[in-house]
Every structure is written in structure tokens, then in C-alpha cells.
Amino acid sequence: AQSVSQHNHHVILSEAASLELGCNYSYGGTVNLFWYVQYPGQHLQLLLKYFSGDPLVKGIKGFEAEFIKSKFSFNLRKPSVQWSDTAEYFCAVNPPGGGNKLTFGTGTQLKVEL
């Protein structure tokens, strides 16, 4: 079945460490890609999105993601994490012919320790 995979379910980092969260999808054709963040007890918020153009996308709060079409990947990165980045991160794909529908990955729980 076509899907979105986030292989890291739990990540623990120290403040100032670099972050990379993996996201792979299995849809062919043109896709739109997103990363959402969910802080504890809150709703999902859009971090960044990729539709076309420069495959390196910059989002809010210092996050960026790189679309690598040949690898079907859209990994999220941040050079130096902060304690306030502790949250759950969801990759999502708008597949071809999916209208506005998004399919979400299972999420990666990030904990940043002081």
C-alpha cells in the first residue's frame, strides 16, 4: 500500500545538537510534501511545505527540509535544537490525484534535554 514512513519513532537529543528526521513516501508522480509539529497538548501546526522549485525548503523556527526525488524522501533538519523543540513531528504527503487530502506518517516524538 502507498504510504508515508517515518522510521524514527522516538529521538532524544541534547540542546544544540543537530536534528535530522527521516520521511519517505511511496507514491509515484508529483507529490506535495509537508512537515507538521504538534507541541504537547496542542494541535498540529505547519512547519514547512514543498510544492515545486528549490528542493531545499526553509520553514519556521529554523527548520528546513530537503526533497530528494530519487530517494522519495523529505527529511527534516535543524542545525541546533532547543528545549522548546520538544514535540511530535509529522511528515505528510498530498498524493497525486488526492485532491487536498493529506496522508500522515506515524510521527516522531522528539525530546530535547537541557
Added chain:
Amino acid sequence: DARVTQTPRHKVTEMGQEVTMRCQPILGHNTVFWYRQTMMQGLELLAYFRNRAPLDDSGMPKDRFSAEMPDATLATLKIQPSEPRDSAVYFCASGSDGDGVGDYGYTFGSGTRLTVV
């Protein structure tokens, strides 16, 4: 900031009772989604409306769940009868796909945390 408003924020109900969750999408948005979030299943799409018409409700258990948009400012998700396994956080989201090119990515509400005992 424009926001998606969901009510109630929390709901505790007994098994067998009817539950209605409401969502007010952002004014001007023409697509509305209902998602259910659980620890085990993550985020599951339950229903998807465009211009108030249901486009996809394949993720919704039809025997007990129903979703409607009586008007452009209100979407409802109803469970009747509710069961303990329905306990989850239910999120509504709205977006705009304009002329079809679209903005995609949408705005989530704060969710309704449902507990069925």
C-alpha cells in the same frame, strides 16, 4: 490569526451515548477534514469535504459515525452509539484549494478529546 474552532474541547461520555463534535472552519476555506488521533493508529483521516460536499469518508466507520456540513461555517462529526474504542482526539482542519491549483496544507483546530467510559 484566523483559526479553526472546535467544540467541545473535552468530552467524557458513557458508552452508548450520542456524541456530536463541531467545527467552525476558517472563513473562506472550502475544504474541511476530520482526523482522529490515537497512540496506536496515529492520525487517521475520517472524512473530507469540499464545498460542503463529502468527497471521501472511507476512513469512517459507517455504522456509527456520520459527518455533515449543514452550512459553510459548520461541520459536525457524530458518533451514535459511542464505544470505548472511540476514545481519541478528533481534529478538524480546513484549507482552501481555490481554483484547483491550491494552497494545500491546512489549518488544524485544537481538537476534541473524547473519552468514552
